[in-house]
Amino acid sequence: MPSSTTIRNAVAQMMGITGASERVASSVLKKHNYKLDAACDAYYASGGKPAVAATPVEDKSSASLSNLFEKYRGSDDEKDSISVDGTMAYLTDLAVNLEDASSLIPLEIVQAPAIGEMTRDGFVKGWQKAGADSNTTLDTIAKQKAYIASQTKLLSSDTALFKRVYKHTFVCSKERSQKALPLENALVYWEMLFSSPGMIWTSATTDWLALWLEFLNAKWTKTVNKDMWNQTLEFFAKSREDETMSFWSEEGAWPSVIDDFVIWVREKRGGGAAADNMETD
Structure with missing residues (x-):
């Protein structure tokens, strides 16, 4: 079996080439004895799509969102996660009511793994997707606050939005x-x-x-x-x-x-x- 360094490098390369998540890249590489070419071929054959190069706007948005994420990450938090205190501070800055469904909307957007936790990857990708869907960038707290306010108004009538929020709430x-x-x-x-x-x-x-x-x-x-x-x-x-x-x-x-x-x-x-x-x- 290859060394851990070789495995990490192979996973990083496959993620860069295919756009696959770390979990998927690790799984496919393992099945193909960490042979990069074979793993990539298998990934595409199973329906995976080639990675699309990030545009300058996406790169800028990613950096801005990552910086915003840092604002709420506590000194004791892991590098790529925000725990309860930071999450509650973030929700407070979004002006959501912690006792009603408006507070569940941003948690669905960032795909929070728990009520009091957010990950950097979920935060950045979630807000990039929301921005792409609404034809804008949502990389500041003011923009996100306005977006959440608009989504809250739609929640009682937009079946697709409500279903997404409802299902993620269980998760x-x-x-x-x-x-x-x-x-x-x-x-x-x-x-x-x-x-x-x-x-x-x-x-x-x-x-x-x-x-x-x-x-x-x-x-x-x-x-x-x-x-x-x-x-x-x-x-x-x-x-x-x-x-x-x-x-x-x-x-x-x-x-x-x-x-x-x-x-x-x-x-x-x-x-x-x-x-x-x-x-x-």
Whole structure:
């Protein structure tokens, strides 16, 4: 096996040639005994794309964003990460409300690995992408603050934006070593996401969020895994359009917690039997 120095050099070369991430470059090189040509050929054959040279504007933006990142990196933080204090200071400077969904928007943009953590790579690439999508550069706190304010206004009506923020919230709000969220944490984030300035979970005559929180507090003792989190979003969308829940059936692919919730709601409305024997292990 090649020396660690040789491996690092090969990974760096492949990243520069192909634009692959460090993780992907390391994996492909390992499969091909660290032979650079073979690894690059395999990467392209599997659908990878050649790296596009950065433009001067991109280089300048990258440097500006990296410098802005440094402003919030504490003296005890690792070189390419910002911990809780710096992240909270950053969110405060963006003028988001830490108690509502506006605070989750920048965390999705920078792909924060945790609520109180940001990485340099995620910060730089995330804001470059947001800038490219909006035809501008977002490399100062003033520009980012204005952008977040505009996204916050869109959050209640832009389905794609809300879905991105919703799904990333699960990723960054759980412990890295865990695959699920404690119920009490999930309840907090659902209340943030399904209330203003997020998408309000109500229909003509039903306050779905209140029912969902009441049901889970009374009947559910498990953690919340990724499937339950994502399927709740699907149920949210359908129930806002059809509060009779005619879209639901026992033969459907909904998780058991949704099945039990539907039965529970119908019982409260006087239209079905309650689910008295739910799984609680």
